[in-house]
Structures are given as structure tokens and as C-alpha cells.
Amino acid sequence: MAKAELAKLMETPPAPGQHTVAYMCHEFIKEQRAYIAAHDPEARAVSTIDDYEASLTRFIIPVFGHMHPDSVTKNHIAKYLKDGRATRRVRANRDRAALSGAYKFGLGEGLAQANPCIGVPRNMERARTRKVSIAEFNDFLEHARSKGGSAYLVALIGCTVALTGRRRAEILHLTKSALQPEGFKVKDSKTKFNEPERHYLIAWSDLLHQVIAEVAAIKRRVSSIYLFATLDGTPYVDAGFKCLWNRLMHSYAPGGTKDAKWFTAHDLRALYVSEMKHQERDPNTHRQEKTMNRVYDRRELIKVTPLA
Structure with a gap:
């Protein structure tokens, strides 16, 4: 109907x-x-x-x-x-x-007399429950490495999201100048112009150093100020990233979204939050903790400490 x-x-x-x-x-x-x-x-x-x-x-x-x-x-x-x-x-x-x-x-x-969207209930949304394990992601990363080029680059972008918990939009436009001895700084992409700017300093780890080194080692036709530049030197737009990610995922999980191996790039942020919470560390991903817990905390087992 x-x-x-x-x-x-x-x-x-x-x-x-x-x-x-x-x-x-x-x-x-x-x-x-x-x-x-x-x-x-x-x-x-x-x-x-x-x-x-x-x-x-x-x-x-x-x-x-x-x-x-x-x-x-x-x-x-x-x-x-x-x-x-x-x-x-x-x-x-x-x-x-x-x-x-x-x-x-x-x-x-003066183009409209009323907003017809007001008062119309949204569709009920179910938070995703797919929890990507570290072993699964490593297997996917090896698959992407075997393909090389842009396929491996988008996988490394996903890897950076999984390691840092930052939004993909903040990672895609990261410049080489942001890399500092103590780590690299990203601007919160959800900050509005009437709010004070908020930045996150991502401290280096050995694995993060390794990932960034592999990103820099990918040969491009044109040099770029962007760390995660396309092969032509331009920064990825989100639509382009999604297209390449889905193409890579289809080669990894031929059954499509119904395949048990399939996961989204967004699920990798949940991997970060879930692992950090499991280790009893602060993920520092959201201003509102309830959003982080509702959407990204996908732990299947939560440790409870008795009162006495």
C-alpha cells in the first residue's frame, strides 16, 4: 500500500x-x-x-x-x-x-506553511549487535592486505577506527601535520559552531605506529598532505569509502549482509568501546555516556563486583 x-x-x-x-x-x-x-x-x-x-x-x-x-x-x-x-x-x-x-x-x-514531519513517529530502530572479535578483524585485514592498493588502505582506515575509537569522518581528513611525537590530534566532528571546539589527542601505541607506517608506505600517484589519501592524493569522501569498503567486504564475505563474516566499518567503533569497557578503561568516545553504552557497548559478558 x-x-x-x-x-x-x-x-x-x-x-x-x-x-x-x-x-x-x-x-x-x-x-x-x-x-x-x-x-x-x-x-x-x-x-x-x-x-x-x-x-x-x-x-x-x-x-x-x-x-x-x-x-x-x-x-x-x-x-x-x-x-x-x-x-x-x-x-x-x-x-x-x-x-x-x-x-x-x-x-x-515563506516557502511552506507547516512542517509535515512534526508529529510523525520515527521507525523503531534496533541497535546493531554484531560484535567483531579481534581475531575476525585480523583475518579480514590479511584478506585486504592480499588485495593491496585501495582495498588495503580502506581496511587500514577501519583498523585506525578500531584502535582509536574515533569517528570515521575524523580519520578520513587527518593530515600528516597532525602527527606529533606524543600522538595525533583530531577535532570532534560533531562539534557545532556555537560550541567550544573539542579535540582528542590519540596517544601512540606500538600497533598504532605500525598501522600508520603501513598507510604511509602505500604508493600513490600524487603526493598529498592527507594521511589517508586516495591513490590520486585527495582525501576520501565518506561515500567513496563506503563503496570501497562494501566491495572489499563482498570479496571477504561473499554471502553479503547475511553472511556470518560480514560486518560494517561502523562496527569497528563498537569493537573499540567493547574492548575498552572489558578492560575497565574509559573509551572517551562520546559526551553522553548513555549513547556510547546503548549503541557501542556490545559485550556479551559484563563483570560485576560484589559489594562485600
């Missing part, structure tokens, strides 16, 4: 000129990019806007883009979320959040 309704939406006659959801979405992203460049307190985190732009251009605009903003109803949003439950439950929620942000912008610009 939901798919049929969405198909009908795409047959709706387009709204004229600027009176479309597509125009509103593009202008919303344009304004946010300007805020980011100006360090405006209204700016959202760069990683958030990158994700919003991907949602709006790839998923929202093909369905709702031709419509007038006031023609989109709560029923349409609810049907969109329902349609996505089977295969893209979480992604559909992200799309809804991006569209809601565009409507908030549209209200201020």
Missing part, C-alpha cells in the same frame, strides 16, 4: 518554479553551507549536513521534489517511513530528519 501511494506522489503534476520541495531542499543545504563557512552559530555539524544532503538528493527529492511543500502531508511522511521499514528502516528515519530540517528553513523563508 505504501509503495503504491508513493508511486502516485511521483505522478503528481510538478509545482511551478521555486514552489517545489526540491528547491526548498537545495536552498536549505546552500544556507547551511554558507553558515558553516561563516562559522555561524546556526550552522549544524559538517557531517550532519553531508548526511542531510545525501538523504535529500538521493531519496527525498526523487519522491517529493516536484511537489509544492504545502502538498506534502503527514500521511505522506508516514507512508514514506512505512515503505522503508523492511530494507532501510534507519535510513528512512535519517531522510525524515533531513526533510524536517528543510521544512524548518522553508517556514522561515
Whole structure:
């Protein structure tokens, strides 16, 4: 039923000129990019806007883009979320959040009279439970090493996430100048412009030194200021990384996402948190500990100390 309704939406006659959801979405992203460049307190985190732009251009605009903003109803949003439950439950929620942000912008610009996303419940999300063991990851790393080139590089990016617990966005744009004798410093990618900057100093370990040395040893056609540069010297964009990661994972786990060997790059951050908590060490990954515990702590056995 939901798919049929969405198909009908795409047959709706387009709204004229600027009176479309597509125009509103593009202008919303344009304004946010300007805020980011100006360090405006209204700016959202760069990683958030990158994700919003991907949602709006790839998923929202093909369905709702031709419509007038006031023609989109709560029923349409609810049907969109329902349609996505089977295969893209979480992604559909992200799309809804991006569209809601565009409507908030549209209200201020006189492009919309109301935000149809408000009051529509999100899809229920289940936290991932896949716990990657160190032995599993080492096996995967050997597989990637045998392939070499960009396949091995994306695996080493994943390895750096697993060793440091930092977000992939913070690792992908790490420059060589960030490497210092005491370690390397990364900026919290979730910091908003109205918040004080937050940096993490990642102390060196023997294994981390080894990983970074292997990254530097990968031959590239063009020299780069970036540590994890592509073979052409440019930093990886997240979409490019995901594409290469999935290609590598398909060669490692041919059965796809149903294969017991399959894991996501994001699961490696959970590996870090789970191992650190197991060793009774502070992972230092999130400002809100409850988020870290709910999403990333995947220990199957938790030690309990008796009172006496």
C-alpha cells in the first residue's frame, strides 16, 4: 500500500518554479553551507549536513521534489517511513530528519506553511549487535592486505577506527601535520559552531605506529598532505569509502549482509568501546555516556563486583 501511494506522489503534476520541495531542499543545504563557512552559530555539524544532503538528493527529492511543500502531508511522511521499514528502516528515519530540517528553513523563508514531519513517529530502530572479535578483524585485514592498493588502505582506515575509537569522518581528513611525537590530534566532528571546539589527542601505541607506517608506505600517484589519501592524493569522501569498503567486504564475505563474516566499518567503533569497557578503561568516545553504552557497548559478558 505504501509503495503504491508513493508511486502516485511521483505522478503528481510538478509545482511551478521555486514552489517545489526540491528547491526548498537545495536552498536549505546552500544556507547551511554558507553558515558553516561563516562559522555561524546556526550552522549544524559538517557531517550532519553531508548526511542531510545525501538523504535529500538521493531519496527525498526523487519522491517529493516536484511537489509544492504545502502538498506534502503527514500521511505522506508516514507512508514514506512505512515503505522503508523492511530494507532501510534507519535510513528512512535519517531522510525524515533531513526533510524536517528543510521544512524548518522553508517556514522561515515563506516557502511552506507547516512542517509535515512534526508529529510523525520515527521507525523503531534496533541497535546493531554484531560484535567483531579481534581475531575476525585480523583475518579480514590479511584478506585486504592480499588485495593491496585501495582495498588495503580502506581496511587500514577501519583498523585506525578500531584502535582509536574515533569517528570515521575524523580519520578520513587527518593530515600528516597532525602527527606529533606524543600522538595525533583530531577535532570532534560533531562539534557545532556555537560550541567550544573539542579535540582528542590519540596517544601512540606500538600497533598504532605500525598501522600508520603501513598507510604511509602505500604508493600513490600524487603526493598529498592527507594521511589517508586516495591513490590520486585527495582525501576520501565518506561515500567513496563506503563503496570501497562494501566491495572489499563482498570479496571477504561473499554471502553479503547475511553472511556470518560480514560486518560494517561502523562496527569497528563498537569493537573499540567493547574492548575498552572489558578492560575497565574509559573509551572517551562520546559526551553522553548513555549513547556510547546503548549503541557501542556490545559485550556479551559484563563483570560485576560484589559489594562485600
